[in-house]
Every structure is written in structure tokens, then in C-alpha cells.
Amino acid sequence: MKHFKPIKTDRIYEKVLDQLKGAILTSRFKPGEKLPSERELCEEFQVSRGVIREAIRALELRGFVLIRQGPAGGAYVTDLGFNQVGNAFLDLFKTNKLSMKDIAQVRMHVEPEVARLAAKHFDPSQMDMLLNLEKEEHVDYVSYEDRIDRLTRVHKALAKICGNPFFEAIVRSMLLLTAEVVLKVASNHDLLHGPGEHLRVIQAVISRNEEEAAREMAEHLRQFSQNLIEMEKTYRRQIVQE
Incomplete structure (x- = not known):
């Protein structure tokens, strides 16, 4: 045949x-x-x-x-998944065809909508999972990679709950790019991402308050994204020196 x-x-x-x-x-x-x-x-x-x-x-x-x-x-x-999409965007970022400013702009449009949809589609059976993910951000971590992984789990979970797999692919891709910069540059992750920021988003999602969920996510991203834009300058200098 x-x-x-x-x-x-x-x-x-x-x-x-x-x-x-x-x-x-x-x-x-x-x-x-x-x-x-x-x-x-x-x-x-x-x-x-x-x-x-x-x-x-x-x-x-x-x-x-x-x-x-x-x-x-x-x-x-292979079993095709979101990693292929994320790796493609990561290659574009590493070759300077995408900037953290570009990524931050997209995140500010996409992730508040993801949080809003997550609130809309939230099921009470998901409450413990979200709260536990937030609690795990603050326990002892074994490496910087582990720390960043914990800080991104809430974003990934909300992207899955939102019910749109394309949004999920975009969110996971942007998180991969963010991790690339943070792991290479940041020495103090708490300065970038304070405790409780995700909890406010989660509480709005659990309450099924769509507008509040979107607003809290936008507020969470606003300062965080500005820090990342500044960090990219250091990242690019380090890449040149290597």
C-alpha cells in the first residue's frame, strides 16, 4: 500500500x-x-x-x-504539543526578531482575556488545584528553574481553564520566553514577582467575577512586564559577550 x-x-x-x-x-x-x-x-x-x-x-x-x-x-x-510553538518563538527571540516589549504588549492583551474566560468557565472542582498552585509558589525551591516553573503554573492553569487551546499555546510560548530572560538575568525573583499577586487573580476567578479577574491580571502584568523590558537589555549584552 x-x-x-x-x-x-x-x-x-x-x-x-x-x-x-x-x-x-x-x-x-x-x-x-x-x-x-x-x-x-x-x-x-x-x-x-x-x-x-x-x-x-x-x-x-x-x-x-x-x-x-x-x-x-x-x-x-512525536506527540505534537505546545512546546513546538514555544520553541519557534524562542528562536525568534534569541535571534532578536522579537523583543520583550513585543511580548509584553501581547501579554497585556491576551492574559487578561484568558483570566476573564477562566472566570467564565471556572468549575468549583478546580478551586483546590488553583489555590494549591499558588501556595506552592512560596515553599522552598531546589533551583532557579524550579522557582520559575512554580511561578508560571498559575498562568498555565488559567490558560487551560479558559477553554481556548490557541490562547493556551500563546500563553505557554510567552512564558517560555519570559523564563529565558529571567533565568539568565534575574538574581532576585521576589523583586519581579511578589507574594499574593496571583492570589488576587485566583480569588476573582473562583468568584467567577470576569471583569475583576481581567483587571487583576492586567495589574499583575503591568509592572512585571516593565521589569522584563529592562532586563532584556542586560540579556542582550550577556548574549553578545558569550
Whole structure:
């Protein structure tokens, strides 16, 4: 049984890539499954091994497949998630095509709306989870990475509760960029993010007060975002020196 159409075009590599992506996105190949071998793909597409390898490499860079070595090696389909989106934005930030000012502007538009939607869709069964996430921000942490992870969990939880997976993808991407800067530059995370700031947002969400939730999130982000914009200057200088 053949999965793909022969390629007859000057843009061979891109056409191969498009068909492979299409096969993954339409679940012809599911997470954990191995793509056909290079030889089989060459026969189906009627192209050279070099073209197939270039297309597979592009799939790997985009997070669609994982390359394994050894007797059972090959290209295995990954379980696509939000990390691929976040990594793409992170690459743009590292190459100076996105700034923290850009990110802060988007966060000020997106996250208050996420908080409002979270209040709208809040279910009482989620109350303990949100309150526990907030409490865990203030216990002893084992590393800066652990500290930043704890400080972002409430944002991720609200993004999930809001009910819009695209908002969730955007929020997670922005949090990844924020963590990149904070971990590299900030020596005192408490100056950036004081205790109780998330609690006010959570209380508004639990009360299902949509406008209050949006207002508290905007207030939380306002000073925090300004600090991040200033921190980016230090971040860029450190990158140049490395």
C-alpha cells in the first residue's frame, strides 16, 4: 500500500516535506509510529535519498519526528504539543526578531482575556488545584528553574481553564520566553514577582467575577512586564559577550 504521490517538480524537498507533514497531521502516522524507511520513501516519492534526508531533517527541526539510531532506528512521529510553538518563538527571540516589549504588549492583551474566560468557565472542582498552585509558589525551591516553573503554573492553569487551546499555546510560548530572560538575568525573583499577586487573580476567578479577574491580571502584568523590558537589555549584552 502506497502512502504518497511521486514528486515531479523543481521544489522537490519542500513538496516531500508537505506530504510527510500532511500524513502526520491527518494521523496516517500516529505518535510513536515509525515513518517508512529512506528506501521505501525514495521509491514512493521517486526521489533521491538526499531529498528524503533533507525532508526528514526538516521534520525533526519542526518537532514532528524524533530520529533514533541503532537497529530499530529511524524517524518516529512525536506527540505534537505546545512546546513546538514555544520553541519557534524562542528562536525568534534569541535571534532578536522579537523583543520583550513585543511580548509584553501581547501579554497585556491576551492574559487578561484568558483570566476573564477562566472566570467564565471556572468549575468549583478546580478551586483546590488553583489555590494549591499558588501556595506552592512560596515553599522552598531546589533551583532557579524550579522557582520559575512554580511561578508560571498559575498562568498555565488559567490558560487551560479558559477553554481556548490557541490562547493556551500563546500563553505557554510567552512564558517560555519570559523564563529565558529571567533565568539568565534575574538574581532576585521576589523583586519581579511578589507574594499574593496571583492570589488576587485566583480569588476573582473562583468568584467567577470576569471583569475583576481581567483587571487583576492586567495589574499583575503591568509592572512585571516593565521589569522584563529592562532586563532584556542586560540579556542582550550577556548574549553578545558569550
